Amino acid sequence: MERRKRRTQKLIIDTFFKLLNEKSFDKITVNQLTKLADINRGTFYLHYQDKYELLEGTIKDYINHMNQYCLHNKEEISSALTLAFNYLKDNYKFIEPLLRNEGYQLFQNELKSSISSFIETSDLFDLHVVSILKKKAITSTILGVIEWWLLEDELNASPSDIAAELKDIVFLIIR
Incomplete structure (x- = not known):
């Protein structure tokens, strides 16, 4: 995986966990995540289909x-x-x-x-x-x-x- 893609995924995951520490999963939106990560929604969707895929993928990775x-x-x-x-x-x-x-x-x-x-x-x-x-x-x-x-x-x-x-x-x- 190229370096930029790994860096973007890490940014998305880190931001996701920051939000997860602040609020419950059901209250997190892709819009909130992308604004906090300072990326556009299209970038998020290049990596994940939705927040559920992000959650599942992160757990499997750990x-x-x-x-x-x-x-x-x-x-x-x-x-x-x-x-x-x-x-x-x-x-x-x-x-x-x-x-x-x-x-x-x-x-x-x-x-x-x-x-x-x-x-x-x-x-x-x-x-x-x-x-x-x-x-x-x-x-x-x-x-x-x-x-x-x-x-x-x-x-x-x-x-x-x-x-x-x-x-x-x-x-x-x-x-």
């Missing part, structure tokens, strides 16, 4: 970045989980507005899909032994802990502590 960030640690669950929790903590200022807006369900679905994919592709789980029910339980457990940590604990517990406890819980499920 989840994909998290996956890439954690990819090299698929062999060790606590390392992968620690990296994932570190990524979520480092990007909390962008993720937090999604959690309290319309993006919550989209974020939750993308995260759930990412966790399921991790379980399916990781060497940590003998997929012949781990039943579908156990895979679902592991996915739900990890997702539930992430949501609790982000929404209720507000990042107070350290990523490594959360990952260590979560690893123990996951292996209890597998047994």
Whole structure:
């Protein structure tokens, strides 16, 4: 992607999050976004069909970045989980507005899909032994802990502590 296009997309996304911190998603308009970003509406529409595509694309990008960030640690669950929790903590200022807006369900679905994919592709789980029910339980457990940590604990517990406890819980499920 050319440099100018990346810079414009970053400007749109940064402006979107600025607005998302000020008001709910349903109150944000493309017109407000383009005025604040100092771009014309046509420029916005070159990159996104509407604000919903912007929201969905942004969430997918954050989840994909998290996956890439954690990819090299698929062999060790606590390392992968620690990296994932570190990524979520480092990007909390962008993720937090999604959690309290319309993006919550989209974020939750993308995260759930990412966790399921991790379980399916990781060497940590003998997929012949781990039943579908156990895979679902592991996915739900990890997702539930992430949501609790982000929404209720507000990042107070350290990523490594959360990952260590979560690893123990996951292996209890597998047994």
